[in-house]
Amino acid sequence: MSTDFTYDLTIHHAPDEGGHFLANGTLFGGCFAAETLMQPLKEIETAFFEAWVDDEFQAERISLLKHYAGRATPLYHAQRLSKAAGGAQIYLKREDLNHTGAHKLNNTIGQALLARRMGKKKVIAETGAGQHGVATATVAALFDMQCDIYMGREDMRRQAPNVFRMKLLGANVIPVDSGTATLKDAVNEALRVWVANCEDTFYIFGTAAGPHPFPIMVRQFHTVIGQEARAQCLEQAGKLPDVAVACVGGGSNAIGLLHPLQDDDIRLVAVEAAGYGLETKEHAAALCKGKAGIIHGSLSYLLENDEGQVQPTHSISAGLDYPGVGPELAAMMESGRLEVDSATDDEALAAFQILTKVEGIIPALESSHAIAAGMRIAARMKPEQIVLINLSGRGDKDLGTVMEKLAINAEGEAT
Amino acid sequence: MSRLSDVFSRCKSEHRAALVSYLTAGDPDIKTSETLLNTLAEQSDILEIGMPFSDPMADGPVIQAASERALAAGTHIQDVFRLTTQVRQQHPDLGIILMGYANIPFVLGFENFAKQAVEAGADAVLLVDIPPEEGHICDAIFQQYGLDRILLLSPTSTEERIQLVCKHASGFIYYVSLNGITGADMGEMTTIQQQVSNIRVHTDLPVCVGFGVKTAKQAQEVGTFSDGVVVGSHFVSTIPQHIADSEIMNQALKQASLSIKEALLA
């Protein structure tokens, strides 16, 4: 597929006016924000819905997606991986080939254009794996905006190459030490900074979670993934996939892939980080193991104790190491449309190595969770069936973690 | 008449603003917290008892650390209710507000929470991250239990939002004097005064001003044009300053609250 792809700009399955997604009478999402942020959030909402129907805005956004980010990203029939799984045909949606190496740029291009349209000169963002931070720093460089990125100190250690990339791009990376010093704490800190600077600062939120309008806005910016993949699959395989699989941190790559497929007869699977195992407390599987809760401005599933205190999470991948999940995925699970699955650290690490060895593609550890679950699902299916997996990012940033885990020395040998 | 409106009438008859004080329950530990809350209650007209939360998004470093200390000391929501009961027993006329984040009462169940809050002697609830738009999840229950729902207004609140908040609030309006988190520096006094009088156009509820009040002078100034002065981080900061000696800590808190109270009486 070339750059002549036409995107569907209709907003399907919108939440209600307050940003609530309803499923079986249960309400998700909303805008559970402090008063100081209510007006800034309203302004973003108004600006977003105005921009969305503005031809000029869309033309510029789509032009950047095509000529700057490199969309459409390929859909690749991974035959050797399919063989390794031993069942259905596996197709990979290559978001790793999007500029900056992950799906995250789809969203930051959209939000940065919106920020510029609203006259904001400064952007801030949280980041876990550093991919959203890099994608934000990238558009800030492109649009000549000042950029501060909040990142847990633990994540800065895990994702050191991305910290350096952000700095090269001209962003300030501000370490966050509070709480568990990971993604949720970076969100807390970015929210605090935004409250104090909302007049001139735009908060580029990195996933399809947070207060309304972020879940719907981030989803709309990422539906390019699912729209392209759907058309590409029809073009290459002559039919739609039977199953579509994506990993879930906050839910942006998953909703981006799955949302445009939800009205088709396709199984939709969200894969969460099972860390050391779902039977332990050391995981980040909010849909599989969480309860209803309110965090970071929205009502969704949350890993928390019986008294509503948010629990520390664990995942080998910083980008999935988050106790919450976007409200729309929660609603889709509640309504029975979305299946949830998970992959442990070890399974993700194994999938990371398999994909690298048999296809020559080094996936992000986040995406490796989707690969692991996708291969498992494919193994139970027939060769004429299709499993579509979102390869949300590339793994260069994770080499340090993988070397550490596999105990590889500087010569590339096992120790 | 709710207890809060009695408090404001009493202060009004004394021609002064109310002192609205904040401490986090269970900080630095449950036993010391009981002493500190009662000490602060002596000088206060209204006491905000903070429910510790793992992710205090709207709080600055001072109150974040207070939440962390309280949770590390093993403070549970039942301890918050017990501490509230103990304060209530010693201070029958004090206004008491349970303050915190939505997820604590949400997970407990708003009805269960409201019932226990009332039994413990609380008069009102202040949940930072439940704006009027999301009041549908709790307002009817709080009303049924006779709990006032304190809502915030801030410098970013438009005329339209001021009307919305005034329509849904009860007890009093809490005006956040600055765009920021708790413990930041106060905004310009004349601007704050202007905004308070703007709010009064839309409501007969008392208007209290908080966020950033740290000195007796600021408290006194704010007291000239508001119905209540909220002091939080300034009081909380006496805890880490004297963490090694709870007696000195208690004395320091007493001094700090006395000096603010005197300024309001002046």
Ligand SMILES: Cc1ncc(COP(=O)(O)O)c(C=O)c1O
């Ligand atoms: C490559 C990649 N995939 C997935 C994620 C998880 O985020 P989300 O669930 O929003 O797609 C991240 C987050 O950093 C990421 O970098």
